[in-house]
Amino acid sequence: MELKDALVELLRRAATDLPPDVEKALREAYEREEDGTPAKAVFRTILENVRLAREKSTPICQDTGSIIFYVDFPVGEKEEVYRKAINAAAEEATKKQYLRPNAVNPITGKNSGNNVGINHPFIHFHQWDKDEVRIRLLLKGGGSENVGAQYKLPAPELKAGRDLEGVRKVVLDAVFKAQGKGCAPGTIAVAIGGDRVTSYMLSKEMLFRKIGERHPEPEIAEFERRLYNELNQLGIGPMGFGGKTTVLDVFVDYQHRHPATFFVAITYNCWAFRRKTLYIRNGEVSYDD
Amino acid sequence: MTIKLKTPISEEEIRKLKVGDEVLLSGIIVTARDQAHKLMVEKKPDFIRPYLEGSVIYHCGPVVRREPDGSWTFVSAGPTTSIREEPYQADVICEYRVRGVIGKGGMGKKTLEGLKKCGAVYFHAVGGAGTLIANSVKRVVDVFMLEEFGTPEAFWVIEVEDLPLVVTMDSHGKSMHEEVLEKSREKFLELAGLK
Structure with missing residues (x-):
């Protein structure tokens, strides 16, 4: 060829066939929502759309x-x-x-x-x-790219210092601010350390992980689980209609930083991952x- | 209960709608994004006026196919983020007597005021549901500014059938987006230890 x-x-x-791990996560989210809510209706529409796109080979x-x-x-x-x-x-x-x-x-x-x-x-x-x-x-x-964010720690307005606790606060802030605008539920990729450019580079490349795939280091894996649980307590839900699933997963990774800087880059990927x-x-x- | 609506829509009909209502929309509507909104506010063109009166604007930059006979087919056509039109939307609604706006993510205070003042609502479509929504586009009636703006930004005049929507901002000053924002703010402040 x-x-x-x-x-x-x-x-x-890529444009027409959603990866099976993403579709599975969406199906589980559908099952979690209560009957008769706008959130349930959104997930039903999403799953129907995923099926149709694959069948018709359209975006x-x-x-x-x-x-x-x-x-x-x-x-x-x-x-x-x-x-x-x-x-x-x-x-x-x-x-x-x-x-x-x-x-x-x-x-x-x-x-x-x-x-x-x-x-x-x-x-x-x-x-x-x-x-x-x-x-x-x-x-x-593009819509979800617009709600991504890069933070410089410390971030005094969030009382976020230069540690994992500080990172946790800025991730909560970014997803709260995104509301439904990034086509929630999103997949969140958080890169800690590096410079202005490499922090976003690392977070983008993390999007090749599969949903549910945890970081090899137990401490980071535990941090990912905590963020996943907390972000889903925000109640923003699919499209920002309110609901139990605000994020499909959270990926975290890190790289060494300059002593003077502490960047956290957060890439938000829409549900159509x-x-x-x-x-x-x-x-x-x-x-x- | 799902409400069926068909354009052109009267002010009386639109004022009956409330936040949370599920709607199936049919009839002629018009796509417009950033460049189209800027143009409508700055130049107030008349070519689009007959299609907008009593009708609905759809924030959408579609994927469109040109058929061998010269006609157009919508291939994928979900909503785009609406908040980018916040500076323009209220003025466009009042100037062109538009009865509704379809998009995603909701809009701000200025638009909410405009909906109240001139009698219109904000409909939320499911973002990303491009293929499903394209399926409810029955035909492309006309297109304007295609050459100047390109496919995503052009004014596409389309006929839709049973487009599934939820009213998230009504003409009585209520917004589902504000409610979710306030609730999630409480939780955010608690989780971040900022309360």
């Missing part, structure tokens, strides 16, 4: 997001080959209505019409020692969620 064609298929799958959500690729490729290969194939695939997937044209020039206001623009699709390249290629794709919704992975091994293409 041509690389470009394999990438068009990757884009199609789950019309906002098919920012297109973010993570390409791991063998030493000696050229980045340019992947970049060209990705741009061509984005253009073709847009023509086929798997993607909405989502690349807008911020100076002129003009939409490029084909999803190709400066740094769009965005590609994180990484050369690795393996003989295989892994291409991971995230379609990140769209990610897929493609592997090329011995010339064979395979896909995973």
